[in-house]
Amino acid sequence: MTSSANTVVPVEELVAAAQELSVTGRWERASRLLDSCGTDDSESRAQIARAAAQVALEQDWFAGTDTAGARIEAAAKEFPDGDWDLDFARLRNTYRRLLVVDGRLRLGPVGKAPEALASLLREAEALRDSAPDEGRRGWAEMYLGLITDNHFADLPGAPPHYASALRAAESGDDPLLAREALRHLGDHDHDAGDHARALDRWRRATTLGAAAGMVPGTLSQLLLLSVLARDSGDEAGARALATEVARWAEAIGAVRLAAQARGFLAGVDPTAPPSESGS
Known part of the structure; x- marks a missing residue:
């Protein structure tokens, strides 16, 4: 080259x-x-x-x-x-386009074509089953969890996929996959009211993302830590951290993340499950 x-x-x-x-x-x-x-x-x-x-x-x-x-x-x-990797990229892009509409997240199945969601799920399952190695299988499992969670609003059905992705990440030493799995497992801990476990997983995810140089992903993790600060009654700390997340996100052009941080400052919970999001 x-x-x-x-x-x-x-x-x-x-x-x-x-x-x-x-x-x-x-x-x-x-x-x-x-x-x-x-x-x-x-x-x-x-x-x-x-x-x-x-x-x-x-x-x-x-x-x-x-x-x-x-x-x-x-x-x-x-x-x-x-090519498996390109097929996975296409799956990720379809997932995103069904989830983010006019710059806003549309959680849950409402307003989405059932056949499109069913096709997306089948494609993720096929990618998992045809993955050429454990690392790629883990990423396919991760997206099976995300699709189950964010498009089908099947909250109990998603964590087993995330847990499988985490095992694959740990066996294959993939910090970015581990970060992603811990982030979403922590979401479910938080929704279940287990804030101590959510804090542990979100801190680990933040550390993994930072160690990998993942600037926007680390900022998104810091926003989740702001959520826990608010939950614990530390509103001043939550607002201070979220303000910096918004400032940094805007500086690097991460406009969606900046909007989430501003929404948090306005009182919106970015971790609200689909049933609470109005979707």
């Missing part, structure tokens, strides 16, 4: 650098890095296109853009025989 007449950069290193930029919230820089690299090697070109789609997914989620669909379809042309 050549980036200039005198420098050769392995495509794996290029993709890893772009992924690390994406994790920190530097989505546009990551995209420019990938787009600037040309190659005649079809395998390298496919890896770059897939990485660009994954970066776009992260940007769409946090920044409220809508670019991943086009990136995914462009990458699909580089994988004529199909």
Whole structure:
């Protein structure tokens, strides 16, 4: 993989650098890095296109853009025989588009086509069953939990998927998957009134995200810790922390997260389950 007449950069290193930029919230820089690299090697070109789609997914989620669909379809042309990771990216994008409408979360099944939700669930199950390794199986389990939780409002049905994802993350040393699973297991602890267990899981998730350099994800975790501060009666501490989350999120362009933090400051509980969200 050549980036200039005198420098050769392995495509794996290029993709890893772009992924690390994406994790920190530097989505546009990551995209420019990938787009600037040309190659005649079809395998390298496919890896770059897939990485660009994954970066776009992260940007769409946090920044409220809508670019991943086009990136995914462009990458699909580089994988004529199909690709698990690209299929998973497509699943994630469909999940997001059904969940975030006009910049707002639409939790639960109300107002969503039942056939679209059923298809999404089947696709997640198929990805889990066809995963080429334990780590990918764990990510598919994670999204089975998210779909069960946030689209079907099946609150008891989601935690077993998260727990399975956490086991896969721990066995495969995947801190980002572990962070995601702990975050959502903590949500259910909080909803059940077990604030001590929620605090433990949310603190662990915050630490894992921070250690991985996950700036927007760490900010979203700090917002959850603001929720627990409010629950414990520390309104001043909750507001101080949420104010900084809003400020930081706005600074990096994470507009959805900034809106959630402002909503929290206005009295909205970002952890409210679907049955309480008006969906």
